[in-house]
Amino acid sequence: MGKILVLYHSQTGNTSKMAALVAEGVNAIPGMEVRLREVAEASPEDVIWCDGLACGCPTSMGIISWQMKRFWDEPMHNHWMKVDGKIACAFSSSGGIAGGSEIACQSILMVLMNFGFLTFGVTDYVSKLMTLHYGAVAVREPREEETKAACRMLGKRLAEWVAVFVDGRQEFHPNSQANRLKPG
């Protein structure tokens, strides 16, 4: 069954808490194997292993953090053109509202697109005022229930796409009625 990597960089622990919630969301879909890796401990083998990747870092000057960028610039450099077609999404923690977290998500996605990942956004709202169109975002740590729900939703959606496109389990398509009625 599908293999999911939640890869993150976190300086002060906020993105790390988001990553744990994203991994929790993956488990809403049965049969998924999840690896949670801080970028300093991750290796290219983790990326090669996975079918789906959730990649997160702090918003840094409005974009991807240099520590996460370095992982793709250096250890992953020799694997360019060898990881095409994996499914990917992004998440980011910022210091404040409008601090650039959505741009940081797009910055992560841009790097992943360069590597040939199939990237996606999420149309669903997790509450009246919270969605994750470009990835899950949080101001500092994910404290509010809706922010936590957005992180879980990201992991769940990644697992759904892996179930559908990698494992051929059509019943997990997010728009299928049967899937919408499932709890979690």
Ligand SMILES: Cc1cc2nc3c(=O)[nH]c(=O)nc-3n(C[C@H](O)[C@H](O)[C@H](O)COP(=O)(O)O)c2cc1C
């Ligand atoms: C070098 C640096 C640049 C940052 N740039 C931004 C920024 O552009 N916008 C913002 O809202 N927060 C910015 N922050 C704050 C972090 O994004 C924020 O504190 C985040 O929650 C840290 O996540 P972490 O605990 O996972 O390290 C910056 C922090 C650092 C250290």
